[in-house]
Amino acid sequence: MTTSAIVADTEERAALRDAVATLVAKYGHEYFMRKAAAHEEPTELWSDLGAAGFLGVHLSEEYGGGGGGLTDMAVVVEEASAQGCPLLMMVISPAICGSIIDRHGSHELKSRWLPGIADGSLKMAFAITEPDAGSNSHEITTTAHPDGDGWRLTGTKYWTSGIDEADAVLVVTRAPQPGPSGRHPLSLFVVPTDTPGLSWQPIPAALQQPEHQFTVFFDEARVGREALIGEEGNGLRQVFAGLNPERITAACISNGIARYALDKAAQYARDRQVWKVPIGSHQGIAHPLAECYVGTQLSRLMAYRAAELFDAGADAAEASNIAKFAAADSSLRTLDQAMQTHGGNGMALEYGLADLWFVARMLKTAPLSREMILNFVAQRSLGLPASY
Secondary structure, X not given: OOOOOOOOOOHHHHHHXXXXXXXXXXXXXXHHHHHHHOXXXXXXXHHHHHHOOOOOOOOOHHHOOOOOOHHHHHHHHHHHHHOOOOOHHHHHHHHHHHHHHXXXXXXXXXXXXXXXXXXXXXXXXXXXXXOOOOOOHHHOOOEEEEEXXXXXXXXXXXXXXXXXXXXXXXXXXEOOOOOOOOOOOEEXXXXXXXXXXXXXXEOOOOOOOOOOEEEEEEEEEEEEHHHEEOOOOOHHHHHHHHHHHHHHHHHHHHHHHHHHHHHHHHHHHHHOEEOOEXXXXXXXXXXXXXXXXHHHHHHHHHHHHHHHHXXXXXXXXXXXXXXXXXXXXXHHHHHHHHHHHOHHHHHOHHHOOHHHHHHHHHOOOOOOOHHHHHHHHHHHHOOOOOOO
């Protein structure tokens, strides 16, 4: 119901949307939450998504992808979430890591990793956040020390998702010495998860999702020249090939959750009768849901606008940040209203709403907090003085 034509899909994209929805619906929310509760990877769903070409729809055909754009990947992420399966790993492995490697990786890196990322046989985690750096990537301390024909990586990353199920981790590091600007140049490396000196420990969290969170330790983890993405010291520019897709696809998870919650709430409001009429006939139920629908559609439009700008090679930073901000707020508000529509049943797990609360709430904070997005908009869009 909530896949309204307000988002103007091409014929091919509409077919993609239908195909993803049909595939994921065979699994559904109950499957997703069963895997989340057992801390098991949704292996069957992930494999089917890869085999159908959906995980690599935006990656280069030369390396096993579908040759489409980020807009196509946005459709895949949103439709999976709209079926009750918000797979965070789709944001991390194909959208962030796949996009960075596809744009900046060597032929060897692309050949080694992209076909597996595209068909689902390989997964890659992404490590950028650190305990003392937060959202300020210039303050990271994980360091790549030159060592012969390679580097030794030392440092700690925080809130790294899904590294326990990944074959490698794309890690953002700094140089040992500052450059002319006084800042340490950044470099990106692909580190196989069986590399000696790489370890991790789980972070207990309230999130109910298959992907768990970890603190990651690099203790003299050695990588060779082949692990470097692009040029040494040029990582800040390279990482943005993944951060805008991260914000856009995170927005699509939020929008998918909102659509899923709206569908459930609207159906319940049509079916549930009190005083001999459906509860949806009362404006106290109908108007809040209608307002949530409006917010969801506006958020979807912004997300696809950001994806289109990215695909066109335009500056998509402002649109990507706004899309993520709007979608996260709208999604949480919509989920809350859907639960309210269900009354006490909104808290019952069998109705499939309450168990999405912390995932929707997490997306207000990660992958970038709403406060940092407001900082960006204030300074970049409005030209206001920097606040930090």
